[in-house]
Amino acid sequence: MKKNTSGPRFKALLEKAKITTTGFAAFFDTEPQNIHNWYTRGVPAYRMEEVSRLLSVNSDWLKTGEGPQDSKHLRLLDEAGNTFDAQAIRGIYTVVEPTDVKLPLFKEIPIAPGSCKTHVAEDPGQFIRLPKSHLDSLEIKYTDVFCVHMIGNGMGERIEDGSTLAIDRGLTKVIDGEIYAIEHDGMLRIKYLHRMPGNALRLRSYNKAEHPDEIFNAEQIDKQNIRVLGWVFWWSTLNKRRPAVPFL
Known part of the structure; x- marks a missing residue:
């Protein structure tokens, strides 16, 4: 099993999108310290797919750094249950905080x-x-x-x-x-x-x-x-x- 080295890549994605640790933690309904721990320990395996979908990246790339960064076949669900192509928003890594x-x-x-x-x-x-x-x-x-x-x-x-x-x-x-x-x-x-x-x-x-x-x-x-x-x-x-x- 390949080692989970996602921490630095996850942190870089948030920094590029100007998403704060606190903001991402609020979106995930968790404590900022937990998100901060991911920077060094890596995104937990049970969260990997979810985080990858939100940031429009390939989960294998996020976990190991290998393979393509973008997921060409990634599909996302909006609040109404409709699917859309993540490629439409790739390159703009946005997590919308709840209002x-x-x-x-x-x-x-x-x-x-x-x-x-x-x-x-x-x-x-x-x-x-x-x-x-x-x-x-x-x-x-x-x-x-x-x-x-x-x-x-x-x-x-x-x-x-x-x-x-x-x-x-x-x-x-x-x-x-x-x-x-x-x-x-x-x-x-x-x-x-x-x-x-x-x-x-x-x-x-x-x-x-x-x-x-x-x-x-x-x-x-x-x-x-x-x-x-x-x-x-x-x-x-x-x-x-x-x-x-x-x-x-």
């Missing part, structure tokens, strides 16, 4: 069938899509993000009941006055958080008239299973009322 990312949706789910006790967990098969540029602008890893729906009027009129929110699990350290998603003994809550002396925590609502501040000391935080899930960095709100068009 948005698919993020898992979490919600309160019973911990067991029939149980009244809940926990915050992923809702299987449910996703929300957000522009990748939103995450990039805040230097948020998309693998750290999940979405939830706002429940209740505690944050209205800032965040209305039913709004979709995006949460960054990479930021759980409490920055005073920022909005966080927390799990409170299995209940999903969206609140402004403030640190208090003695490792206490204050939860504050936008709608303070109906939802006064709550302060929990360190013992209560532990006993009531209060856990910061992440920082709320995006939300969308649907206007609940369509304005009436006046008769003209």
